[in-house]
Amino acid sequence: MKIDDKTLTVSKISTSNKRDVSETDLYLLSAIEKLVYRVDYLEKRVRRAEELLYYVIAGNNKMKEPCPTNYTRMGQNCYHFSNRDFDWKSSGSLCRGMGGHLVEFNTVEESQDVIAGIMSNSKxxxxxxxxxxxxxxxxxxxxxxARPVQQDTKQTVIGDGRCLKLTFNVSSKLYSYRGEDCSSRQRYICELTVEDESANRIERTARLLIDKSD
Incomplete structure (x- = not known):
């Protein structure tokens, strides 16, 4: 009987420990989610402050700089839409060759701007x-x-593929996200942000300095 009592006591302790660990995990997960949300909120506030500072320094009558060749301005950034199909990896390489990267929608407004531009162009x-x-x-x-997709755009992703595409629903006449096999061939969208343009200018300047030194 004593042995049974001891066994029962150990079982209770073990069950209690498992419950404690589970509750701790949930607490930590909740804390991490709140921290990520807070960091994202602060990043957006800083980005907005930078935009306002630039607006004040540059003057409120200053027009946005034109986009480079093959890019079209939509909202704050410049975008290039390919007219040929490539796999996901090749599409990314082609975008980098043009000084940009495959489009990343950081806000709902940005995705709406780009999709509106697509819908208004018959091609x-x-x-x-x-x-x-x-x-x-x-x-x-x-x-x-490396930012979470759903956190920025609030859209769910359907499909089993590992690479993300914008897919058009003929019935609803709307665009949505779909996971697709990365080796399949699609058109692609390149994005050129202010940060990309600054990095490209720095790289060009560095190359000129190297050429002159030679």
Whole structure:
């Protein structure tokens, strides 16, 4: 009987420990989610402050700089829409060759601007496009920034593929996200941000200095 009592006591302790660990995990997960949300909120506030500072310094009558050749301005950034199909990896390489990267929608407004531009262009409307979204196994992230896709755009992703494309629904006449096999061939969208343009200018300047020194 004593042995049974001891066994019962150990069993209770073990069950209690498992419950404690589970509750701790849930608490930590909740804390991490709140921290990620807070960091994202602060990043957006800083980005907005930088935009306002630039606006004040540059003067409120200053027009946005034109986009480079093959890019079109939509909202804050410049975009290039391919007219040929490539796999996801090749699409990313082609974007980098143009000084940009596969499009990453950081806000709902940005995705709405780009999709509105696609819908208003008869040559683009109805086509599927690769984006910079990637699923390494746990969740969908933007490949360049490593930010969660759903956190930025609030859209769910259907499909079993690991690479993210914009797909057009003929019935609803709407674009949505779909996970696609990375080796399949689609058109793609390149994005050129202010940060990309600054980095490109620095790289060009560095090359000029190297050429002059030679």
């Amino acid at each position: 683009l409307k109805g086509n599927y496009f690769w984006t910079g979204g990637l699923n390494p196994g746990l969740l969908w992230i933007w490949a360049k920034s």
